[in-house]
Amino acid sequence: MKRDNPIIHIDNVDHVYPNNTSALKNISLRINQGELVAIMGQNGAGKTTLIRTLNGLIRPTKGSIYIKGEKNSDKSIADLSKIIGIIFQNPMHQLFSNTIEEELKFSMKNLGYNKEQIQHEVDNFLNKFNLAKYRDRSPFNLSGGEAKKLALATIICREPEIIVFDEPTLGQDAKEIDFFLSLIQNELNKGKTIIMVTHNIEFVFENIPRTILMAEGQIIADGPTEKVLTNDFLVRKASLILPQIHQLKLGLKEIGIEVPNEIFKEQDMISFIDNYLKAKLANR
Ligand SMILES: Nc1ncnc2c1ncn2[C@@H]1O[C@H](COP(=O)(O)OP(=O)(O)OP(=O)(O)O)[C@@H](O)[C@H]1O
Ligand SMILES: [Mg+2]
Numbered sequence: 231m232k233r234d235n236p237i238i239h240i241d242n243v244d245h246v247y248p249n250n251t252s253a254l255k256n257i258s259l260r261i262n263q264g265e266l267v268a269i270m271g272q273n274g275a276g277k278t279t280l281i282r283t284l285n286g287l288i289r290p291t292k293g294s295i296y297i298k299g300e301k302n303s304d305k306s307i308a309d310l311s312k313i314i315g316i317i318f319q320n321p322m323h324q325l326f327s328n329t330i331e332e333e334l335k336f337s338m339k340n341l342g343y344n345k346e347q348i349q350h351e352v353d354n355f356l357n358k359f360n361l362a363k364y365r366d367r368s369p370f371n372l373s374g375g376e377a378k379k380l381a382l383a384t385i386i387c388r389e390p391e392i393i394v395f396d397e398p399t400l401g402q403d404a405k406e407i408d409f410f411l412s413l414i415q416n417e418l419n420k421g422k423t424i425i426m427v428t429h430n431i432e433f434v435f436e437n438i439p440r441t442i443l444m445a446e447g448q449i450i451a452d453g454p455t456e457k458v459l460t461n462d463f464l465v466r467k468a469s470l471i472l473p474q475i476h477q478l479k480l481g482l483k484e485i486g487i488e489v490p491n492e493i494f495k496e497q498d499m500i501s502f503i504d505n506y507l508k509a510k511l512a513n514r
Contacts, residue, residue: 235299236260237392237423238284243293245279253279254290255447261425263391266418268434268455269427271444272469277427278319280444281394285310297392315390319397319427321381325369330361330380333369337384351387359383374401382410386417393417394425399433411437435459435473436495443468456494475499 238261245254253276261267269277282288286307295302302310318324327333334352356362359379369380399407414424441458443451451464460476479489493502
C-alpha cells in the first residue's frame with residue numbers, strides 16, 4: 231500500500247467518556263500496511279482508549295477513523311474484528327471457554343474450515359505456542375504469562391490484517407519475549423500491520439522502528455524510534471526514562487568514547503565495548 235493510502239487513518243478524533251473524562255484529544259494518525267509501530271505514554275494517557283476505537287469497541291465522540299479507506303463508523307464491531315485483532319492488556323477479559331482447546335476451536339469458527347481442518351489448525355497452534363500439555367485445562371487455571379500466550383493464539387489464528395497488542399511483554403520472561411519477537415517477525419513477513427502499546431522502552435528501542443508518544447490524551451511525538459526515544463524532553467513528558475543503551479552512549483561520550491549511531495542493541499553495544507577494550511589493551 232502506498233504512503234498516501236494508509237491501512238489506518240485516524241482523522242481528528244476526540245473521545246469523552248460518559249463520566250466526562252476527555253481521554254482522546256485531536257488525535258490524527260496514519261499507519262501504512264506492513265508497519266510495526268509502538269504507542270507509548272504515561273498511565274492514563276489514552277493508549278488503550280485509542281486502540282479500542284480501531285475495531286469499534288469505542289466510538290469516537292468527534293472525528294473519523296478509516297480502515298483500508300473505509301469509514302469504520304459504518305461497520306459493526308464483528309466486521310471490524312475480522313480485519314483488526316486486539317490482544318488486550320488483561321487476557322482474562324477475552325477468554326471464556328471451558329478448556330484451552332475449546333477456546334482455540336471457538337476462535338477458528340466461521341473461517342470456512344471443516345471440522346478436520348479446525349482440529350489440525352488447533353493442534354498446530356497448541357504445539358507452536360507450547361500449550362498442548364494444557365489442552366484440557368481451563369484457561370482460568372493458566373499462569374498470567376500462559377494466559378497471555380493463549381489470548382495471542384486465539385487472535386493470531388484468525389489471521390487479522392492488523393494486529394494490536396496492549397502490553398504484550400508485561401510479565402513475560404526473557405524466553406517468552408523472544409518467542410513474541412519471532413512471532414511478530416513472522417506476521418510482518420506475511421505483510422501484517424502491527425501496533426504495540428507498551429511501557430517497555432528497552433524493547434521498543436531495540437525492536438520497533440516507529441514510536442508514537444502520548445500524554446494526556448494527545449499525541450506529543452510520532453516518528454523514528456531512535457529520534458523520539460532519545461529526546462529527553464519528550465520522553466520525560468510521557469513519564470518514561472531514556473533507554474539504558476542511549477544513557478550508556480551519553481555516558482561514554484562524556485569520557486570521549488564515541489559510539490556509532492547504528493549501535494542501539496544491547497548485544498551490539500557489548501561487542502562494541504569489547505572491541506574497544508581489546509584495541510586499547512593492544513595499543514598499550
Ligand atoms: N470506561 C471508562 N470510563 C471513564 N473513564 C475511563 C474509562 N476507561 C478509561 N478512562 C479514563 O480515560 C483515560 C485514558 O485511559 P486509558 O485506559 O486509555 O489509558 P492508558 O494510556 O491505556 O493507561 P495505562 O498505561 O494505565 O494502561 C484515563 O484518565 C482513564 O481514567
Ligand atoms: Mg492501557
